Amino acid sequence: MEEQLNKYFPEYEELLKTKDYSMLSDSERSIVNRFSTEEEYTGMRKIILANKEITNEERNAIKPDPEILNNLLNTMKSNEAPRGVSKVVKNIFGYRIPAYQFAMYAAASIILFIFVLNREKIVTVQKPIYVCKTDTVEKYIVKETKPEVQSPAKLNYTKTDEPVTLNKNETPDNTQITNDNNSAINILEFLGINVDLKEKIEDFKPKGRTMLDDSAIVKFLVKI
């Protein structure tokens, strides 16, 4: 019943307001019959219509007292009305300061005085700020290390030549080079240079001056 009432009540109420039972169509009558009999429907409709008539009649006759609006507007105006200058001045001079307000004022003055006096002494401690820097170049000098000097006993020796024994009677080969006219050629031959340099050596001799052939050969060899 409750569910059906929830579902169909708006339609049912509309029918009550607008139609007599005899004027209902079959579908409308089926809605009405879910909740009430014909007699009940007629009774309810009568109540709604009579009530409407009463309301319309009374609404025109019953009005609020016009003074109500004036009273309310006066209340509003008194709420917003600015106070006169004399009233404000009177309030300022006539205002009584309670003891606790005076005590608070005195305490606040003392605190302010102490603060102003000690203002310079106040040291503000700043917290250290750490900043990473990466632009430093460090130079490392590698110490020179001298090679270890090994003792002769530890050195490895390799045998290259066998010792030769000479007989007393044997005369050694003559290795001396004589300083004669052909000494330069002899030196070159001795060195294994088989070049005819007799003429070229002349080029190395400074003109107008005497110079030994040996010195000229040495210069030549250096040039080579």
Place this chain on the structure above:
Amino acid sequence: MLFVKKYINSADEELMLLIGNNDTKAFEELYKRYSNKIHYYFFRMLGYDKEKANDFTQDIFLKVIEKNSSYKSNLKFSTWLYSLATNMCRNDYKHSEVKLKHDEEYKYTTETVCHSRFDNVYDNKIFKENLEKELNELETNHKTTFVLRFHEELSIKEIAEIMDCSEGTVKSRIFYTLQKLSQKLRTFNQLKENNLWKSN
């Protein structure tokens, strides 16, 4: 003229914001819109006492001025106003015996009224008197729901918000109130028919 037009076109909720700034024109406009309705609501709910309805109307609009900040703009103004009015009526029922006294004054049966009047000319007025009497005898919640629906013509949703109950409850209250009134006034209808039959 331009300002007056501005107020006429403003929604109730906008006017309420202006009233918060002590705008008297906005208040006048809002009063114009709702004073008759709310006064009649009080008149119906407080036992047809016109003076009392006047006092309550003044009080409720005073609340509109002074308790402006308590109004939440997410709620429809009319719903908020009728909620206030309904609460005022409930408080009045609790704190005074007026309603009971009023009911006592009307404590005469349908039958006696009909019999006493049927000797004279019958008209709809008698039926209306009986209807009003029966309405006053209803339980407060049922009466309030009926008045809000058929006198103030508020929607079921609005009534549910005002009465702080579900829409289903409102629908069933309306239906059972109508049913109850119909049953009570049935005797009257029968008597009327008899009278018509007699007169014919």
